[in-house]
Each structure stands twice: as structure tokens, then as C-alpha cells.
Amino acid sequence: MRFSRLLGRTLKEVPAEADCASHQYLVRAGMIQQLAAGVYSYMPMGWRVLKKIEQIIREEMDKAGGQELMMPSLQPLELWEKSGRLPSFDKTLFVVTDRKEHKLAIGPTHEEVITDLVSRTVQSYRDLPQMPYQIQNKFRDEPRPRGGLLRVREFFMKDLYSFDIDEAGLNESYARMVQAYKNVYTRCGLPAVMVEADSGAIGGKASHEFMLLTESGEDEIIYCSKCEYAANTEKATSIKSGAATTEPLPVAEVSTPGITAIDALAVFLGVRPDQTLKAVFYTADGEIVFVMIRGDLEVNETKLKNLLKCTDLHMGTEAEVKGAGLVAGYASPMSIKGIKVVADDSIKLGSNFVAGANKPDTHLRNVNYPRDFQVDILADIAITRAGDTCPRCNHKLLSRKGIEVGHVFKLGTFLSERFGAYFLDKDGVTKPIVMGTYGIGLGRLLAAAIEQNHDEKGIIWPLPIAPYHVYLCPLKMEDKHVSKTAEKIYTDLTEAGIEVFFDDRDESPGVKFNDADLIGIPLRIVVSQRTLQNNSVEIKWRKEKQAGTLPLDGLTEAITKLVNISGTC
RNA sequence: CGGGGAGUAGCGCAGUUGGUUAGCGCGCAGCGUUCGGGACGCUGAGGCCGGAGGUUCGAGUCCUCUCUCCCCGACCA
Secondary structure: OEHHHOOOOOOOOOOOOOOOHHHHHHHHOOOEEEEEOOEEEEOHHHHHHHHHHHHHHHHHHHHOOOEEOOOOOEEEHHHHHHHOOHHHHHHHOEEEEOOOOOEEEEOOOOHHHHHHHHHHHOOEHHHOOEOEEEEEEEEOOOOOOEOOOOEOOEEEEEEEEEEEOOHHHHHHHHHHHHHHHHHHHHHOOOOEEEEEOOOOOOOOOEEEEEEEEOOOOOEEEEEEOOOOOEEEOOOOOOEOOOOOOOOOOOOEEEEOOOOOOHHHHHHHHOOOHHHEEEEEEEEEOOEEEEEEEEOOOOEOHHHHHHHHOOOOEEEOOHHHHHHOOOOOOOOOOOOOOOOEEEEEHHHHOOOOEEEEOOOOOEEEEEEOOOOOOOOOEEEOOEOOOOOOEOOOOOOEEEEEEEEEEEEEEEEEOHHHHHHOOEEEOOOOOEEEOEEEEEEEEHHHHHHHHHHHOEOOOOEOOOHHHOOOOEEEEEOOOOOHHHHHHHHHHHHHHHHOOOOEEEOOOOOOHHHHHHHHHHHOOOEEEEEOHHHHHOOEEEEEEOOOOOOEEEEOOOHHHHHHHHHHHHHOO
16 A cells, blocks of 8 residues: 555644544544544545454354354344343443334344344254354444543444353353454454453343553452452452451430541541441432441442343432431431441451441440341342452452453343343253353453554554555665566565555655654665665664664565564464 | 534634634645654645524624534444
């Protein structure tokens, strides 16, 4: 490809709307263009990267036993009513109405369609297992698209679904997919880490996310300094420290005028935060819930949401709290009636806590569970933080930021039962097919690759997903010797199967070098009067500081070798 | 959906208390000079000032409504 013919241009200035590195560089390098919020065109240069990623994924899915197919984006809304997932998708579903007033969802994912499809196709255990997949654009009306390609409303996803005869089969498919995912990220030159993830309100059995570690990531990963434990902070657990338990003392009221926050309360009464109990109110699907947790900890809303099996969870508003007869800041689990009480298991670790008295300006000392109050649900609902203790090996937990670039999920039989996806087993017994679902967001992976691989000059593509292998950069094209040599190198390399981006523009060296750095093609070849004096060219890896030289003689072979070695790393 | 910000040339921005023909930089086109880290000169093209309504002799500027985009929170690949 010649730069002079490329559709797309590089920009010197940072686009006003771009905040994160990947967004800025993708726009500045002319790889994407925005059409609407969370809706982007891929320009030819960006599209090549996406195609590279797609091909790597396709190869690994096929190798793992996947079969590529293509399902429609238009999905009758009835399918969503049937699956029961309409409420949880709710407004993120784009819905269109056809001329007959029939409603169709524009596919945000394809569990419904594939399960329906498989239910009509698979009849016997002999037909299983199956791993159909597709690579296609999905549509989700995200409440807030952000970060360029990081979260968009129309995006490319590889979605694979596994269908097995039993749990053991699912586990096997799942393991195979996990391996395939690891292969994908490794081959892309993007090492991702696998972490335990929240399985959501659907109530699946297990779920893992693949994270690309980068400071700009919006997910937090908790991992152990010693063992293999790693989890999304939404899911992470820890061994909670226990304050020393002492003999239960009689409950006593204490006046705490104007003091509502835990820190202030602890200082005022001369106790540590973990000697207090905190009350928080949530509204779960319209019902007010009283949540108790030890004062030094905080509520993990994802855990709480799963526990309550609700679709909408938010902090109780002032009106909701008052309406339930609670006194914010001084609420007590004692004397609560008719309100669901959920408590973190930390309330058992310690004794003689300070808690609210359920009247203004007053707290209670020496509150003990279960002597003084009861709860409806007692479970782990606390946020795990770096510095906490690993639930597996007792060592310290650490945390890093990451971008979720893949998610695998054991679904079970929930959907197959709803869609009548049954099969006849060896013994002639009808059973529901056991499902798994596995997604990779391609555009997100592309953006995450940049977040992880860039410098102040621009993108540094890993070679396997780079738009081109070589940036051929002749300086002073008017010089016949230079331009002729460059043309020949272009032809020779291209014929040898090297992907060359030829900067044939009549631009000054500075412009060319800066564009080369911005676009981030891994290997740069400079042809100039200076290099030709020695019958050589300059070569420089984008990721290296130093440049080297190669003789013109045997250049094609030398470059081929370089690209092949680096391409299979 | 709650909170904050912004819409003026392809991009980044300026535009005073309302006052002629709306500017600057980059980019773009032509000519010439330059050529190893965003060169220079000259000439030129390019605007429904997001949209609708209003106030006014007069609106980019004031008022009302509306649309869009970005950022922070609740969601996701």
C-alpha cells in the first residue's frame, strides 16, 4: 500500500473528544472515525488490524473444535421473552419495529438465537458436543459509551457457544476454550491474565475474564502475591481479619451528637473502625434492604446484587430510607421490623461493637450478633482490597488495573430448558443440553493493545496484529536513485509476502518519521542518499531506540527473516 | 438516568458591553526554494457560527425550546 493512496490522514493535534491514549492515537493515525456516540468507522489502516486479530481468533477457535457460522442480527423479541433475559438487558437492547408492527431486537449477543437453532438441530447425544461460533458486530445501547473503541454501542465480537451432554463435558469444553483464549492473546502479542469473574444475575456456575493489564484499565484485579489466585474486584474474596473477641457486655446507649460517619464515630468514642458496625440502605427492585457491615469494610454492590437476585440495585434515597422508618446515620439493626436485613459475615468477627441506636444523635455500645439482632442473610458482601489476605494461601493480596478483553462463562442448562434444547442420552433419557458461552471483543482488544503498547510518539503494534510489517520510508523522493531503489524494495518485499506500507509522499523527513512513529508499524526501513552511499538501508524497530543498517544486497531475505522470527514470538 | 463541560472552516481554537465583509494556527490547492525528526516564501479555496423560535433597526454574541458530543458515577466484550 502506498501512503499517497491511503484513505485516511494523520493529525498533528489531539482530537478534542479523545481522552485516552488508544482513542487519541487511533484517530490521529487515521485508523478510525467517529460517526455517533460509541459508533465508529474503521478506516483501511485500522481495519487491517481488526482483520489480523479476527484471523488469529478464527484459527484458534477452529483449532479448538469451533465451527464458524453466521446468525442474523435481527432477532424477534419473542426470543428474549422466552429466555427471560429481557429484564436484565432492558434498555441496552436496540429494538426496531417492522412494517407489521413486529418488534425485533438487534443482536447484542446470540445465546437466544443459537439455543433456538441448536434445539432444532441436535437430538441425540451423538450430535454433541458442539461449538458453533461467529465473528460479527453486536449492538448494545450502552448507557455511556466511552474511551473511543473501549466501550462502544456497535462492536465486533467473537461469540462461541458450547453444547455438551453433561457437566463434565462442559468442563472439558470450558478448559479447551480457556486454552484457546490464552493462545489468542499470546499470538496477538498481548499477554492477558485470567481472573475469576462475577457470573451475574443469570446465576451461572463459573466465569472467568481475561484482562490486559494497563494502568488506564477500568477494572481492578485482585491477585495473590504468592499463589495463582486472581479475581475481578467484583468477585474477589479475602480472609477477613478478626478483631479480638471479648466477653459480651451489656448494651449501653451513648450520646453521639451530630456524628454519623464511621471515622468520626471511631475517633469520638476512641475505638477502631473495625469495632463498629455500619448500616447502609439499598433499594433492590423497589424493596428497601438494610445492609450491615463492619465499620472498616465496604459493601460490594455486585455481591449484594447477586445475593438478592435483583436486577436493579441502588443506594436508598433519603425518601426511601425515611419511608422505611430508619434514621440515617444512626440506624440500628435492633428493633428493625419488616425490613430485610443482609449482613456481611464480618459482623461475627469481633464483639461489643458500636452500632446505631435508631434514634438521632445516639449510638449503642456492646452490640453483639446474634445476641442483640438477627439477620435474614449472612454472607460475604465486602469489597476486597489490596493488602487483604488471600483466601487460598493466607498471603497478601495485590491489585492492578486491567481492561476486560474476553469473558468465558459456564451457563448450565438454564437457557436450554427454556428453549427446549434437549437431547436423548445413551439410556434413552431426555436431558437438557449443558451450555457455555465465550466472548472476545475485537475492537476492545485492538484498543487495549494500544493502551498497553504506546509511547509519547504513537502506537507500537505487536507484529502479529500490526497493519503492515514494514514502513518503507524513502527520504527525498525526487532523487531518482532513492525513489528507484525504494520502488524496487517495495516490489521485492511485497512479492516475498512481506506487508509493506510505502511512504511515497513528497514530504520532509520529519513529517515521515513522525507519521511512522504515530502509525506504529513495527519495522521501519529508511532509504536515503546517505544510506545509498554504502549500498544499504537503515532499519529500525518501532519499539527500539537504536537503528541499524542492512545491505541492499540480500535485503529481501534479511527482512523476511526478521519479520518471521519476530512474528512467531 | 444523576452530576459537570462543549458545539464557530477538515482539525485545534479566538471572537469584548449586540454594530460593517466572522478571525488565528494547522491542514488543503497552485508556484518556487528546501530535504535525516512535524522546513520556508508567495498566491488561493474553504463558514446556514449545531437546529428551531423569539427580542432588536441590527444576533456568533441576549432569551426560550431542542438536538448532538465529551467527561465523572450505576452497566459490559
